[in-house]
Amino acid sequence: MNKPSIPQGTRDFNAATIYKRNYIFNTIRQAFQLYGFEPLETPAFENIDTLMGKYGEEGDKLIFKILNNGLDNPNKHLEVTAAFQKILEGKPNKTITERALRYDLTIPFARYVAMNHGQLTFPFKRYQMQPVWRADRPQKGRYREFYQCDADIVGSTTLMNEVELAHLYAHVFNMLNLPVTIKMNNRKILAALADICGGAEKLTAITVAIDKLDKVGIDKVKEELQQRLLTESQIETIADFLKIKGTNEEKLQALTQSIGNHSLGKEGIADLQFILHHQDPTNPLPLEIDVTLARGLNYYTGTIFEVKATDYNMGSIGGGGRYDNLTELFGVPNMPGVGISFGVDRIYDVMEGLDLFPKQLVKGTDVLFFNLGPEESNRAFSLLQNLRAQNISGELYHETAKLDKQFKYAEKKGIAVVVIIGSKELANNNCTVKHLATGQQNTIPQSELVNYLATFESGL
């Protein structure tokens, strides 16, 4: 028999990991609710049409497709064979696959809004915390199954939404004690730049190239732009644009000089300004204008966000932005929205790497009753049930065994208190309660155990 294994890019989570993950989930969920978002859950898989074509060509390749059932039906043999031929040509079709695993939470949300816009109260603010799946090559900080936590606002164009989301980002990372930079840019600025440099159709080419600036340097970016058939003067304009540095205010000024005469550029700059000016100047958010920030998902139209941990080498741990026409893809126009996403798995990796998790997250069972014989354990069991009725968690050692063995079990499981009922205690109707961390122990009447532990527990 083969050794058991799990699929590439997936993980099992043990108790200690889950406690820590839940710490992150709970922090994010509380913040979402604090800011007035309501929960939504959507299916793990969607109709393949819902997902395909929404994430660009690369994205389509990374969608996990689900094979249809019944392909082995002899009556459909010819049809299936022909359909499979199309798959080999790179064209998925419904004979072979008509469902696919969720790739992110934004598109399923847009699909939900399009289906239910008649019943929803706008602006609709929803949060969603569910796993997504990508057929990517796993590596550091990259998994094939991972959680996203999204908050989106649809049905409203006001920039106050962006302001709220920027504060929400800052709030969560502040609660997690995780230092971050929230990078911000605006697609209108990039669109204006593209327009000035040879036309809107060059937008994707330009954004892909300048997004690489901090990785490959200015010369390589120029090279790539040359290959993408931009003229010398256009490339120089872009190079000047990329030289924009300094504080956010300085960047805004430089941007105004560079593309401020262009109507779209002017709008983009004003948007950034609005967000930056709506914060407490005595306690500013870690916002940073980054003119090279582009983000791949092609449905963004306005503000774009990306969060990076400042003290740890990891890709972005959050991202988002404004999209004006997302539900139009599903036949419902005029539904502008803006949203952000938290990458829980990467946040976990960063916090683990920086040792930022609080120490007391792991809390095992409260009490272990020792098992020192049939009658003794019988008495212990009824006392245990009394404790459970008072919401004090406990267990009885599963069999009669030597004391040191039972002590070791309690220790390994992080149990704080053991209750010993042996022949002496049984005869005297009392019990010995020992606190493992301090080694202190008291012998008390069995009837007082619940109260004793209740006051003890509240002191923890």
Added chain:
RNA sequence: GAGAGCGUAGCUCAGUUGGUUAGAGCGACAGUUUGUGGCACUGUAGGUCGUGGGUUCGAGACCCAUCGUUCUCCCCA
């Protein structure tokens, strides 16, 4: 989609230019006179060296293939 590294005990890893019966630490289990844990000591179990082929008198080591895994690029959270 492109490239690189690594697969030896449950875990982390040694293993010399190819040379007898493949080792350590941790963990597990048992014991150190059966009512007090962590420490220490003693002992036990656990490996067809990822898999298949090849080179060789001889392969854990060298070669090829294959599977798994980690990392980088692409892209992304």
